[in-house]
Amino acid sequence: MLFRSEATFARCVVLQLSLFTGSLSAQPHAAHRVELGRRHQPAASGHTRTLPLLRINEVVTDPQQDWDDSAGGNGSPFDAVPGNGAISATDEWVELFNAGDTPVDLTESSGWTIEFVDTTPEILNFANPGSAVRLVFSQGGNPSFFQSGEYLVIGNPPGNLNNDVYLILKNSGGEIVDDVELGDDAEGDGAGDGAPDGGAGGGDATSAADEAIARLPNGHDTDDDVADFVQQPATIGATNAGEVCVTFDFPVSGGAWYLISLPVIPAAAQVSALFPTAVTAFEWVYAAQSYQLADTLAPAKAYWLLMAEPATVEVCGQALETYTKSYAATGWDLIGATLQPAPVTDAPAGSIAAMFGWQAAGQSYEMIDPLQTEPTHGYWILVSQAPSSVTVGPAGGGSARRSSRN
Structure with missing residues (x-):
């Protein structure tokens, strides 16, 4: 299944995702x-x-x-x-x-x-x-x-x-x-x-x-x-690099949802330790295709974070350079980024039918093509083939597939 626009994406996942209508709530914009x-x-x-x-x-x-x-x-x-x-x-x-x-x-x-x-x-x-x-x-x-x-x-x-x-x-x-x-x-x-x-x-x-x-x-x-x-x-x-630090910028006045990921592996993983002013955080459970509250954060995953006020937060840890996720079933997943901008490679090719990022300023989605991640950001992907795998970072001389969705 290929998506040609953000609007089509939103219509196709209406049972899973619904955009904000203006006010902040204690649930992320996706149901689920x-x-x-x-x-x-x-x-x-x-x-x-x-x-x-x-x-x-x-x-x-x-x-x-x-x-x-x-x-x-x-x-x-x-x-x-x-x-x-x-x-x-x-x-x-x-x-x-x-x-x-x-x-x-x-x-x-x-x-x-x-x-x-x-x-x-x-x-x-x-x-x-x-x-x-x-x-x-x-x-x-x-x-x-x-x-x-x-x-x-x-x-x-x-x-x-x-x-x-x-x-x-x-x-x-x-x-x-x-x-x-x-x-x-x-x-x-x-x-x-x-x-x-x-x-x-x-x-x-x-x-x-x-x-x-x-x-x-x-x-x-x-x-x-x-x-x-x-x-x-x-x-x-x-x-085996020493500890590195990354900066998360939460600029939206009045509060907003942010789709974030950890490109480092911190010593403490609790949300309260990493982002002390966050109102709440949610993670996506792939097997159930639904959300649950997140108390701790892990690399290679993405999370919805609700911030009531603008903030700048520094998180330090060991660098995450690459990772691979394996899928035994199809469905939507939230994936994270690595320390450096990195391609996303699916195997077999074509297993990712769509990839979307989140613009916090407009509280809206954007299509990601070619498939690429940026540090600290999180992304939705639609896994349309299984078994399959998705690698973020170097992939043995291969390159990220540029999709044909134009």
Whole structure:
């Protein structure tokens, strides 16, 4: 179903959406480890061979969030939107980053491996990772085509990771490409040199604020784990940038509804903490195709926020660079934006039949074509095919589909 105007859009969703008639109401207008790269081995000829610049970039051994989406979430485990189910060892993950200029085939010959050395050692072979392991590529890559600049999240790696663990990434020839030690001497080379601080804690976490051991700067390797890694909030499938801040501008006098999203992942997610002067907030429940009150906000989603007076609000957190949502059924959904303007890519192409944004000044909709998001904004999309997926941000060399709706 294609929509050629905002008026047509409004007529087609009259049972779900109704524009304001002038006064504000309490409902929205719609009803409804880590020692890295030290052992690069010479080739048999005696000449040093350049190995691919793959880095063990981030490790979570003590998860504080439901990364495997055991309940809730957005149907895409081990992405920036965790679920709200029980937290267990299946939520552990390791992130690799291709810091080189060329793609890498992790399945070549007998396959690349990553070893997890702790009290119960395990080895993962990328040519045959096993059905329980989740490999999530940030730009649409795959084990035989790990793209330059891409992140690979290894979700639920084999065994249960100790907080003190030594990780060794090897190519198919058995050469060490990168290695990382977390905590107190899992590598066996003496104490005091394991990430993040040379102490015995390793990956031990107390909350989402210190859940991950991450390279900072992102992908940076000086062969000193303590210098190269910090303990910080998880930035799964994205750069390990420090905290960034974005500004939300609510300019309408007399109050208005705003369709907003979080392009950062804040430490506190409560509406009252992020937007203390907001009257109320609503979220869209896709499965039910209806609204419910929102007390907390999550990235990759959009929310209706009612502000009674003009305000400017700064929200800080880890950058959201890309995400993917999966759909098992058709329907309307509210999606969020990333830190940078980003294309929206649907798979299969044509799955998004319409996309609309919201103009707060006029309290009215606008058609979005080509499909593109802007930071802090939220958007309606109509998912007309299922199963399907929608990616906001880079999508493996693809580009956003420019629709034919003119």
